[in-house]
Amino acid sequence: MVAPTFKVSRSSSAAPLRDTERLRYRLDVVACSVADLIQSAGGWLYDRAMAGWEVTALLPDGCDDRALRILGVRGLGLEERFATLGTGSTSHTLAVSAEAFSVDTRVRDTVLRSLDDRMTEVALWGRSAQEWPLRVNRLITRSQHRLSAAARTFKGYALAAEGISGIAVDPVEALLCDVRSPIDTELIRLD
Template identity: 35%
Template sequence: MSNYRLDVVSATVADAVRHAGGLMFDRVRAGWRVVVVTEDTSHSTALTILGTRTRSPGEPEEIPAKAGRVVHIRVLPGDSPSVNRRTTGVALPRAGLGSQLLFWGPRVDCEPAEPKYPVRHELSPAARRFKGCALHAAGLDTHVEPSEEFWSNDVVDADLFADLLLDSQIGTVESVARPSSASLVRG
């Protein structure tokens, strides 16, 4: 049995909702365990609307008794020149172990030779509606784009996502229509 986890690391609840609210909702709806790692205790209603849990950076992670295969995605702000355990207060998943790191915001070139891969999450209609409600609860503008943009230092591993298909003709990852889950698209 697989254990699917999405952790969104953010300084504020408002930033987590603004940048990854649709991804969080769609993953909760698909049965993933979604946690927002933040010290911000305001706007908890926004996270309740999206169906997520919260955890402070120093709090230990819950480890399921029978983990099986673990699929783990961390979503982080990309405006820090060094994203690591010290700056985020949490341990980052290691590459190659069913893990993926995604970043939102400006691309920071820590390593100039290191390529950056754009990743786009297409929001389901329900995610757009619930994200709008969560944005309102967080006191933000309620306009919701049809997709959320991220980037990664690694090519998105299509094996981690049952809803992705690599299109070799154009070199992008495109979504396969599945009603119960959202898609991440490398663009």
């Protein structure tokens, strides 16, 4: 039996991959403040980053992202992201705070488009399910993420770096997630 072969050479090297070509899951998080993001979803973001996800926080321009780096999260200006990508979502997961959803129509449009896209998981926080607009409310369910011990520790460090001290880090973070979420098995659905 003859097996087909292909040429492998030490001299032929592959070109380095660009960011758009990497085979990593991507989580884009939109929030109006670093403090809200860390308090509401910091442990979940840490666990995702440590699992190999590329986690990017999209914040208003001028926000200090040092506390996010403790969690393994890269900070980027919201305007910069929309300028390079437009309003289309290219992430596997999109997480958005209620405040960001309310104040920016581009964020709102991106969330609504992502909820219609079966390949993009959507997570929301900041309101109960009934307080979201009807179109969103019908497509989300309550869920929670149980933080790893490391996530609890690093979330505490990130909160302290943001100037928030004396708060106990809960072992669970509550989120609202897309009913049809295809990717995440870490979010435990409550409904």
